[in-house]
Amino acid sequence: MAGYTTTTPDWAVSNQSAVMSGIEGIKDTTVGNINPEYTAGNFKPRKKNLTEDEIVEGVSNCDRTVLSRAITLIESNNPQHFAKAQRVLQRLLPRTGKALRVGITGVPGAGKSTLIEAFGNMLCDAGHKVAVLAVDPTSSITKGSILGDKTRMGTLSRRVEAFIRPSPAGGTLGGVARKSRETMLMCEAAGYDVILIETVGVGQSETIVRSMVDFFMLVVLTGAGDDLQGIKKGIMELADAIVVNKADGDNLVKAKVTRGEYERMIEFIRPATEGWPTHAYLASAIEKTGLEELWQVVQVFKKLTTESGVFQKRRDSQLLDWMYAMIDEHLHNLFFGDAVINGRMPEIKDAVLGGVISPTQAVAELVKIFDVKRAAEKKVDLFNA
Ligand SMILES: Nc1nc2c(ncn2[C@@H]2O[C@H](COP(=O)(O)OP(=O)(O)OP(=O)(O)O)[C@@H](O)[C@H]2O)c(=O)[nH]1
Numbered sequence: 001m002a003g004y005t006t007t008t009p010d011w012a013v014s015n016q017s018a019v020m021s022g023i024e025g026i027k028d029t030t031v032g033n034i035n036p037e038y039t040a041g042n043f044k045p046r047k048k049n050l051t052e053d054e055i056v057e058g059v060s061n062c063d064r065t066v067l068s069r070a071i072t073l074i075e076s077n078n079p080q081h082f083a084k085a086q087r088v089l090q091r092l093l094p095r096t097g098k099a100l101r102v103g104i105t106g107v108p109g110a111g112k113s114t115l116i117e118a119f120g121n122m123l124c125d126a127g128h129k130v131a132v133l134a135v136d137p138t139s140s141i142t143k144g145s146i147l148g149d150k151t152r153m154g155t156l157s158r159r160v161e162a163f164i165r166p167s168p169a170g171g172t173l174g175g176v177a178r179k180s181r182e183t184m185l186m187c188e189a190a191g192y193d194v195i196l197i198e199t200v201g202v203g204q205s206e207t208i209v210r211s212m213v214d215f216f217m218l219v220v221l222t223g224a225g226d227d228l229q230g231i232k233k234g235i236m237e238l239a240d241a242i243v244v245n246k247a248d249g250d251n252l253v254k255a256k257v258t259r260g261e262y263e264r265m266i267e268f269i270r271p272a273t274e275g276w277p278t279h280a281y282l283a284s285a286i287e288k289t290g291l292e293e294l295w296q297v298v299q300v301f302k303k304l305t306t307e308s309g310v311f312q313k314r315r316d317s318q319l320l321d322w323m324y325a326m327i328d329e330h331l332h333n334l335f336f337g338d339a340v341i342n343g344r345m346p347e348i349k350d351a352v353l354g355g356v357i358s359p360t361q362a363v364a365e366l367v368k369i370f371d372v373k374r375a376a377e378k379k380v381d382l383f384n385a
């Protein structure tokens with residue numbers, strides 16, 4: 001059983017009572033961790049905790065301060081905050097689902113953030129309300145990359161039609177996926193009709209984002225060559241469009257060549273979306289060229305897939321996949337986090353290795369122990385921690 005972690009998923013109810021730092025209005029008053037503002041004598045009265053009704057109303061009216069605080073609740077690892085966020089989300093659910101969800105991936109430095117800023121500005125000019133999110137399963141508590149992006153998206157972040165939110169901090173992969181999805185739903189409830197989601201880092205973030213969005217763009221650079229700039233074929237298989245960015249200045253000619261190379265490669269790849277041929281396009285986030293065309297492509301995609309039913313089919317399967325993934329994670333953590341199971345594990349492992357029992361018998365034994373233990377425990381109510 002080596003390799004299994006025994007952490008509890010961040011959304012599971014536990015008996016933990018510690019208050020997480022970083023939640024507005026709450027300070028950890030543990031000795032040695034006193035708010036320095038306090039001791040410096042310039043203590044400001046803390047912000048009032050918003051009620052459930054106030055959050056639902058504030059988000060519905062697109063009050064950005066309330067929306068931010070609602071997302072902070074979603075991201076909190078405190079069980080009470082989690083439960084409150086779930087109740088709010090439940091009430092806002094009828095307002096969700098109407099936005100177009102677009103994911104943007106690509107190697108570091110490909111120009112994703114710059115492209116999102118240019119694209120976001122263009123969409124705001126056209127009357128849309130745009131929310132920009134990032135997904136970074138490796139981000140630590142500091143939310144480092146997000147701050148960087150906020151400054152890089154300087155003009156967009158100052159617009160009232162736009163809302164930019166960094167990736168939820170680390171934790172389990174399932175935790176980041178859950179928080180990102182629920183953040184997206186909160187933004188939709190607030191009336192944002194285009195959601196742009198940037199993947200940060202290479203690896204798991206592409207899969208998480210693909211599983212949340214309708215349309216997925218892969219941003220690439222010139223000089224695809226044989227090595228595909230480290231982009232695996234697997235990622236090309238997820239893309240509904242390949243955008244050769246930085247098609248400007250001296251790079252334009254090379255960009256055109258690269259586009260042709262990608263077009264040829266795509267022919268051998270199964271399309272990401274049934275009935276939609278993936279193509280490569282040129283863009284320059286700096287010179288703001290190719291962006292209108294790209295938006296046209298997204299619009300045509302939406303129209304065609306809506307008519308064919310593929311659009312809704314994907315959303316439905318995304319919802320169910322999400323539910324199953326959460327069940328998997330929850331059960332996994334309940335099982336491997338269980339003290340009795342952990343207590344018996346060494347002995348059972350030895351028995352398997354010694355050829356005394358088969359792995360199948362070991363599983364039967366462990367599950368029996370687990371069942372008996374669970375049956376004796378009280379039921380879990382995720383919504384009322
Ligand atoms: N010439 C040119 N430079 C660009 C273009 N788009 C982005 N850049 C530059 O490329 C660099 C990286 O851009 P980012 O937008 O930060 O790239 P990113 O993909 O978000 O990078 P990470 O978030 O670090 O993965 C910056 O210096 C940008 O100014 C473009 O269209 N043309």
Ligand SMILES: [Mg+2]
Binds near residue numbers: 112113114149198
């Ligand atoms: Mg970026």
